[in-house]
Amino acid sequence: EPEVTQTPSHQVTQMGQEVILRCVPISNHLYFYWYRQILGQKVEFLVSFYNNEISEKSEIFDDQFSVERPDGSNFTLKIRSTKLEDSAMYFCASSPRTSTDTQYFGPGTRLTVL
Amino acid sequence: GESVGLHLPTLSVQEGDNSIINCAYSNSASDYFIWYKQESGKGPQFIIDIRSNMDKRQGQRVTVLLNKTVKHLSLQIAATQPGDSAVYFCAETFPGGTSYGKLTFGQGTILTVHP
Numbered sequence: 001e002p003e004v005t006q007t008p009s010h011q012v013t014q015m016g017q018e019v020i021l022r023c024v025p026i027s028n029h030l031y032f033y034w035y036r037q038i039l040g041q042k043v044e045f046l047v048s049f050y051n052n053e054i055s056e057k058s059e060i061f062d063d064q065f066s067v068e069r070p071d072g073s074n075f076t077l078k079i080r081s082t083k084l085e086d087s088a089m090y091f092c093a094s095s096p097r098t099s100t101d102t103q104y105f106g107p108g109t110r111l112t113v114l
Numbered sequence: 115g116e117s118v119g120l121h122l123p124t125l126s127v128q129e130g131d132n133s134i135i136n137c138a139y140s141n142s143a144s145d146y147f148i149w150y151k152q153e154s155g156k157g158p159q160f161i162i163d164i165r166s167n168m169d170k171r172q173g174q175r176v177t178v179l180l181n182k183t184v185k186h187l188s189l190q191i192a193a194t195q196p197g198d199s200a201v202y203f204c205a206e207t208f209p210g211g212t213s214y215g216k217l218t219f220g221q222g223t224i225l226t227v228h229p
Contacts, residue, residue, distance in 0.1 A: 004157075041221075042203065043205075102163060105158045107156055108155075108156070
């Protein structure tokens with residue numbers, strides 16, 4: 001069964017460094033998402049992406065964040081200058097045809113900012 | 115405003131019992147609701163969904179009930195097994211406006227199944 005994959009599974013970085021989290025959505029899916037989950041808290045929406053542009057973003061997704069689909073398979077989340085409070089699990093998700101189709105989540109990347 | 119919340123943060127049951135996990139939502143415009151299961155160290159896994167034109171939907175051992183009058187969602191798991199132990203999240207989304215599939219998640223309920 002097709003699944004969303006994410007790399008790396010765990011990323012440790014120093015505060016102020018740039019990180020890129022990578023995702024390979026399910027092929028033929030058209031909508032892509034990033035969510036994050038701070039330890040012990042609920043999953044929070046960051047951004048949705050369709051047709052090579054951001055469709056919607058939350059207040060968390062400030063100028064330090066960016067997303068990109070550099071080729072036909074990868075979908076990346078970049079944090080330019082990480083802060084301690086960026087430490088969280090970051091989940092990528094994709095959905096097939098419309099924004100109200102089921103979203104399938106990847107296993108997540110645990111980001112630790114020291 | 116938009117919010118999805120859960121009545122019970124933890125639920126402990128015996129293997130073989132039926133489990134009911136509840137969720138309240140506040141946005142009456144929401145038209146699509148999903149239950150996700152999250153095991154430790156993993157991403158949310160889709161369990162079952164329901165659209166607002168329905169009040170009940172059944173899957174394999176799971177049933178979702180939607181009561182739009184009181185904005186309440188529940189997940190029923192029949193014959194709960196130890197492998198069902200996880201955190202269960204409800205999530206909602208609504209069409210139109212500036213929403214492009216953004217899911218709003220509830221806090222989660224920890225389900226523990228004792229053998």
